[in-house]
Amino acid sequence: MPRASSRKGPTNSTASGNSSAVDLFRAASGKAASKELERIDQLFYSYSSNSCGMIDPEGIESLCSDLEVDHTDVRILMLAWKMQAEKQGYFTLDEWRSGLKGLRVDTTLKLKKALPDLEKEVRRPPNFANFYSFAFRYCLTEEKQKTVDIESICILLDLILGSVFRPQVDLLTQYLKIQSDYKVINMDQWMGFYRFCNEISFPDLSNYDPDLAWPLILDNFVDWLRSDRA
Amino acid sequence: MSSGHKKRNFQIEAFKHKVVVDPKYAEKTWKILEHAIHEIYNHNASGLSFEELYRVCPWRFILEELNTKWSDHNKALQMIRDILMYMDRTFIPSTRKTPVHELGLNLWRDNVIHSDKIQTRLLNTVLELILRERTGEVINRGLMRNIIKMLMDLGPLVYQDDFEKPFLEVSADFYRAESQEFIECSDCGDYLKKAERRLNEEIERVSHYLDAKSEAKITNVVEKEMVANHMLRLVHMENSGLVKMLLDDKLEDLGRMYALFKRVPIGLPTIRDVMTSHIRDTGKQLVTDPEKSKNPVEFVESLLDKKDKYDKVIASSFNNDKTFQNALNSSFEYFINLNPRSPEYISLFVDDKLRKGLKGVKEEEIETMLDKVMMLFRYLQEKDVFEKYYKQHLAKRLLSGKTVSDDAERSLIVKLKTECGYQFTSKLEGMFTDMKTSQDTMQGFYSAHGSDLASGPTLVVQVLTTGSWPTQSSITCNLPSEMLALCDKFRSYYLGTHTGRRLSWQTNMGTADLRATFGNGQKYELNVSTYQMCVLMLFNNADCLSYREIEQATEIISSDLKRCLQSLACVKGKNVLRKEPMSKDIGEDDVFSVNDKFTSKLRKVKIGTVAAQKETEPEKQETRQRVEEDRKPQIEAAVVRIMKARRVLDHNNIIAEVTKQLQSRFLANPSEIKKRIESLIERDFLERDNVDRRLYRYLA
Numbered sequence: 002m003p004r005a006s007s008r009k010g011p012t013n014s015t016a017s018g019n020s021s022a023v024d025l026f027r028a029a030s031g032k033a034a035s036k037e038l039e040r041i042d043q044l045f046y047s048y049s050s051n052s053c054g055m056i057d058p059e060g061i062e063s064l065c066s067d068l069e070v071d072h073t074d075v076r077i078l079m080l081a082w083k084m085q086a087e088k089q090g091y092f093t094l095d096e097w098r099s100g101l102k103g104l105r106v107d108t109t110l111k112l113k114k115a116l117p118d119l120e121k122e123v124r125r126p127p128n129f130a131n132f133y134s135f136a137f138r139y140c141l142t143e144e145k146q147k148t149v150d151i152e153s154i155c156i157l158l159d160l161i162l163g164s165v166f167r168p169q170v171d172l173l174t175q176y177l178k179i180q181s182d183y184k185v186i187n188m189d190q191w192m193g194f195y196r197f198c199n200e201i202s203f204p205d206l207s208n209y210d211p212d213l214a215w216p217l218i219l220d221n222f223v224d225w226l227r228s229d230r231a
Numbered sequence: 232m233s234s235g236h237k238k239r240n241f242q243i244e245a246f247k248h249k250v251v252v253d254p255k256y257a258e259k260t261w262k263i264l265e266h267a268i269h270e271i272y273n274h275n276a277s278g279l280s281f282e283e284l285y286r287v288c289p290w291r292f293i294l295e296e297l298n299t300k301w302s303d304h305n306k307a308l309q310m311i312r313d314i315l316m317y318m319d320r321t322f323i324p325s326t327r328k329t330p331v332h333e334l335g336l337n338l339w340r341d342n343v344i345h346s347d348k349i350q351t352r353l354l355n356t357v358l359e360l361i362l363r364e365r366t367g368e369v370i371n372r373g374l375m376r377n378i379i380k381m382l383m384d385l386g387p388l389v390y391q392d393d394f395e396k397p398f399l400e401v402s403a404d405f406y407r408a409e410s411q412e413f414i415e416c417s418d419c420g421d422y423l424k425k426a427e428r429r430l431n432e433e434i435e436r437v438s439h440y441l442d443a444k445s446e447a448k449i450t451n452v453v454e455k456e457m458v459a460n461h462m463l464r465l466v467h468m469e470n471s472g473l474v475k476m477l478l479d480d481k482l483e484d485l486g487r488m489y490a491l492f493k494r495v496p497i498g499l500p501t502i503r504d505v506m507t508s509h510i511r512d513t514g515k516q517l518v519t520d521p522e523k524s525k526n527p528v529e530f531v532e533s534l535l536d537k538k539d540k541y542d543k544v545i546a547s548s549f550n551n552d553k554t555f556q557n558a559l560n561s562s563f564e565y566f567i568n569l570n571p572r573s574p575e576y577i578s579l580f581v582d583d584k585l586r587k588g589l590k591g592v593k594e595e596e597i598e599t600m601l602d603k604v605m606m607l608f609r610y611l612q613e614k615d616v617f618e619k620y621y622k623q624h625l626a627k628r629l630l631s632g633k634t635v636s637d638d639a640e641r642s643l644i645v646k647l648k649t650e651c652g653y654q655f656t657s658k659l660e661g662m663f664t665d666m667k668t669s670q671d672t673m674q675g676f677y678s679a680h681g682s683d684l685a686s687g688p689t690l691v692v693q694v695l696t697t698g699s700w701p702t703q704s705s706i707t708c709n710l711p712s713e714m715l716a717l718c719d720k721f722r723s724y725y726l727g728t729h730t731g732r733r734l735s736w737q738t739n740m741g742t743a744d745l746r747a748t749f750g751n752g753q754k755y756e757l758n759v760s761t762y763q764m765c766v767l768m769l770f771n772n773a774d775c776l777s778y779r780e781i782e783q784a785t786e787i788i789s790s791d792l793k794r795c796l797q798s799l800a801c802v803k804g805k806n807v808l809r810k811e812p813m814s815k816d817i818g819e820d821d822v823f824s825v826n827d828k829f830t831s832k833l834r835k836v837k838i839g840t841v842a843a844q845k846e847t848e849p850e851k852q853e854t855r856q857r858v859e860e861d862r863k864p865q866i867e868a869a870v871v872r873i874m875k876a877r878r879v880l881d882h883n884n885i886i887a888e889v890t891k892q893l894q895s896r897f898l899a900n901p902s903e904i905k906k907r908i909e910s911l912i913e914r915d916f917l918e919r920d921n922v923d924r925r926l927y928r929y930l931a
Contacts, residue, residue: 147913189912189919196924214882214925217905 038098040107045097056092067109068116075160076116079123082135089142130195136161137191148185151177158194166198173197176222183218190216264314271310293356297349298377301339308335340385344393353378354393358401365405365432376440383442395445399452402433406456414461418471420484426457427487450494459495466505473505477544485548499552507558510541514566518573527572531580535603538563564610568898574617575846575854577607582624585640586633597639605646612898616858618655621647623701625659629666630693630740651895661699669693676724690717694725695737707736708761708787711768738762739791747807750827757807758837762787762795767807775824778817793817798838804831805838862897866907869893871916874929881925 048060056064065072084100086092092100104119106112123132136157140149149157155174163170173194177183183190193216201209206227211220312319312331319331329337343349357378364370382390406429413422430453437446458465465488466473476484492498514537517523523530541559549555567573581604592600611617628634641663648656673691677684710718722734741761745768748754759767765785769776776784782792796817800808809826810817846854869892873885880888885908886901893899908927911917920926 187909187913189909192919212883212901214905214908214919214927216909217902220902220905 037102037107041098041101042094044101044107044109045092045094049094053091054094056097058090061090061092064109068113070116073156073160076120078136078139078160079119079132080116081139082123082132083119085135086139089139133161133195134188134192137188148187149191150185151183154186154191162195162198166203169198169203172226173222176225180218180221180225182221186218190218193219267314268311271307293349293352294360294374294378297343297353298374298381300343301377301381304335304339308332311335336385340389344382344385344389350393354397357394358398361398361436362401362405364436372439379440379442390442395442395448398445399448402449403452403456406453407460410457410461413457414464419465419468419473419488420471420476420481422461422465423484423487423491426453426491429453429457430491454491454494458491458498462492462495462498462501466501473502474509477506477509480540480544482544482548485544489549489552499554502549503555503558506555507562510537510559510562511565513537514562515569518566518570524570524572524576527576527579528583530576531604531607534563534567534607538603538606560610563607564612567607567610568612571613572851574611574613575620575851577604577611578617578620578624580604581621581643582628585628585635585643587635594638597636598642601639601643601646604643605650608647609650613858614651614655614895615861615897616854619701619854619858622659622662625662626700626740629662631742655896658699661696665695665699666693672725672728675728676721679724680720684717684720687717688713690714690721692721692725694734706786706788708738708765708785710736710738710761711765713768714764738765738787749807749825749829753830754834755829755831756835758835759799760795762791763799763838766792766795766799770808770825775822778819778821778823781823796821796823799823800826802838805836807836807838858897862899862903863907865893865896866899866904867911869899870904870907870911871929874917874927875931878929879920879926881923882927883925885927 045056048056048064050057050060061077062072065074065077070076080100081089081092083103084092084096086096086100101107101112104112104115106115122128137149140153140157141147155177158170158174177186197215197219204226206223209215209223211223308331312335315331322328323330344353357375360370360375379390379394382394409429410426413425417425430450433449433453434446437443437449441449468475473485473488475481476488488502489499492502517533517537518530523533538559545551545555545559570576581601584600608614608617625640628640634640644656644659644663647659669692672694676692718736725734726732738761743759743761743764745757745759745764746754747757747767757767762785765787766781769781769784773780778792778796781796782789785792787795793816796808796810798805800806800810800823801815801817806826807829808823811822811824866889869889870885873888873892874880886904889904890899890901908917912919912927915930917927918930920928
């Protein structure tokens with residue numbers, strides 16, 4: 002992405018001055034780009050299913066095995082984020098193109114090598130919040146669905162926050178499984194979990210104030226933590 | 232004197248001239264004056280010898296002596312001033328010398344009052360006399376007044392330094408010791424009486440012979456030594472303190488305590504705090520006493536008695552003090568809400584009164600009773616719960632025709648409306664309208680069908696508007712064929728006059744009067760519920776029916792059927808059915824038959840009471856749940872109303888505003904409000920601010 006925009010910048014500003022050189026440059030880079038695009042498309046078709054014109058769960062499974070990562074690996078979710086994939090388990094051609102172009106890869110091997118950088122990119126704070134909320138939306142598979150069941154939420158928490166907030170995630174998932182007030186989690190609560198991990202000093206919870214606008218489920222969680230310890 | 236006047240007339244020249252002519256003139260004049268002054272004293276105050284005063288006079292005469300001499304001195308002083316009037320008027324002001332009279336007083340002060348032989352003796356004597364008066368002796372108050380007046384005439388400083396200050400100090404010592412002694416041997420009431428008496432004595436003393444300005448000072452001393460210093464001990468005295476006085480309605484003692492404590496700092500708050508915690512404690516005991524909870528009417532009556540008691544105490548002993556009234560109100564609010572069933576019980580109390588308790592009671596008394604109920608109602612935090620129960624109980628009263636006074640019913644509804652607004656009572660009023668409309672409908676029905684219905688049973692239908700009545704959606708049971716035909720006739724009549732309506736039979740709410748003939752030929756009139764009628768009618772065609780057969784024939788749901796059979800077969804004196812096996816509870820394998828040996832003293836037998844009773848535990852929970860459900864939209868509506876007006880608001884403020892808005896109906900639980908907010912966020916009415924997470928934004 003950064004490279005793409007820096008290339009575009011000078012093109013626009015010098016358009017009237019040195020037109021021939023620019024045209025040449027544009028033509029050359031355009032040619033390279035279209036070649037790249039072609040390879041990206043080819044790669045897409047090697048995984049997509051003919052029946053739906055998308056990479057379906059089966060295709061993703063084989064992509065994963067080519068990349069030698071598990072399909073439940075967080076990096077696949079990150080890849081979906083990079084593609085801004087709409088529907089869980091499916092990549093459309095447009096998503097695939099924008100994702101791979103963004104990563105500047107056009108082969109499976111390059112994609113595999115790009116994964117560590119992708120992870121670094123996602124972990125950068127502003128991206129991460131975006132990725133975190135994307136992960137929730139990605140789980141909403143039905144029309145008008147607004148909530149995700151507790152079980153999936155626990156897996157998701159573990160996957161996304163587990164490496165950074167291990168103790169919080171362990172206790173939170175433990176609590177979510179034993180409580181009976183909520184069967185599903187909504188976006189607001191999901192974002193609350195992230196804020197909680199980021200802002201609340203753990204394990205002493207000294208700066209948790211239930212009178213603030215925390216979702217009730219976190220009030221309950223904190224009550225549970227405090228009573229569990231006492 | 233006359234020459235002086237002349238001198239004044241041609242002042243300057245004559246004066247100079249005379250000084251020159253006769254240098255001894257002044258001396259001569261003075262000699263004359265000196266002689267005159269001596270004469271005045273000799274004449275008026277023969278033998279004024281202070282020496283004598285110091286030595287001979289026993290203490291009790293010193294005041295008399297002093298008083299006589301003082302009055303002589305005053306007379307003399309008067310005359311001297313007259314003689315020297317010219318000097319006093321011209322020479323003294325221009326040379327800024329002390330005027331004659333003042334000089335005389337100063338001389339008296341310095342030479343007599345402040346002489347070391349008199350000063351202490353005078354003070355001690357005065358104080359001694361006051362002490363004697365305090366211990367009950369009669370003293371010469373006139374003399375005291377004169378002496379004190381003398382001190383006052385000598386100037387405020389003399390009065391203060393030579394009398395008032397030591398007087399206050401001695402008084403403080405006196406009352407400190409006395410109060411210590413009193414408090415060891417008196418109970419609170421007696422002590423307060425003594426303190427009050429002492430205070431009045433001191434006020435009286437001031438009025439008789441002290442400077443009026445001393446009153447505040449000396450009462451202050453008594454207040455401090457006798458009241459302020461012992462306040463806590465007095466209030467908390469076991470068996471006689473404030474609590475005991477409240478328990479025993481010692482209105483006079485309480486009034487005395489109020490009046491005395493009012494005079495000292497934090498006196499009234501002390502009484503108020505103890506009273507408050509006493510009311511709270513006893514109130515808490517009352518509402519949490521399981522014995523009291525058994526009888527809702529008694530429960531409410533004891534609340535009313537308690538309120539009456541304290542209203543009386545505050546009115547007659549505590550001067551109707553607003554802060555005490557507030558304390559009383561907040562205490563009631565505190566403990567009434569400790570028992571979650573208070574709303575139900577208050578409604579049951581009204582139910583009891585409006586059913587039977589008002590017969591033969593005057594209209595004003597009814598109003599008074601209703602006003603008292605309203606007062607308790609005001610204390611309730613969960614007014615919506617009261618409304619739920621009130622509606623249920625009112626429905627039963629109306630449907631069973633048991634309400635004693637329509638006026639009283641309506642009066643209470645008007646009161647509720649005034650208190651809580653139109654919304655609160657609109658459904659209750661709808662119920663009354665339905666009752667009236669039903670009467671008209673039945674008249675119409677019988678005038679249309681009267682001729683062909685004469686032989687059959689009589690049907691009375693009450694058409695209840697859905698939503699106005701606390702109807703549960705219940706399954707209609709199978710009615711006996713005779714009734715069913717009649718009901719169908721009514722249905723077609725009703726739907727014929729009111730198009731577009733739907734009727735469903737609430738068989739769980741009706742009653743029936745049956746004429747029954749038992750085996751021995753005895754005839755009775757049975758007043759039963761619709762369910763019971765359905766069951767009993769089955770026995771017209773069968774001698775013996777099993778539980779299952781009855782259930783199948785009537786299709787009454789089992790919990791209702793069991794209750795209905797229990798009241799038909801298991802209540803002594805009302806057991807028109809016989810059950811095999813004989814037991815208290817209804818089993819699914821039981822078999823029923825008509826009890827041929829049924830007898831009753833009364834020809835009319837009322838079976839199964841429809842009177843409102845305390846709810847059972849599951850019923851209570853169900854009502855609770857309905858209340859909670861009803862609250863959700865109200866909370867959400869409040870949140871949306873507030874957010875619509877404010878657009879952006881932080882969490883704490885929104886909780887506070889919602890609570891305030893809903894206060895007149897119920898006390899909203901903050902976590903419930905939070906839940907509603909979260910639900911509104913989920914439904915995109917609100918969102919959290921991206922930066923400041925305490926803020927909510929309204930999404931239009």
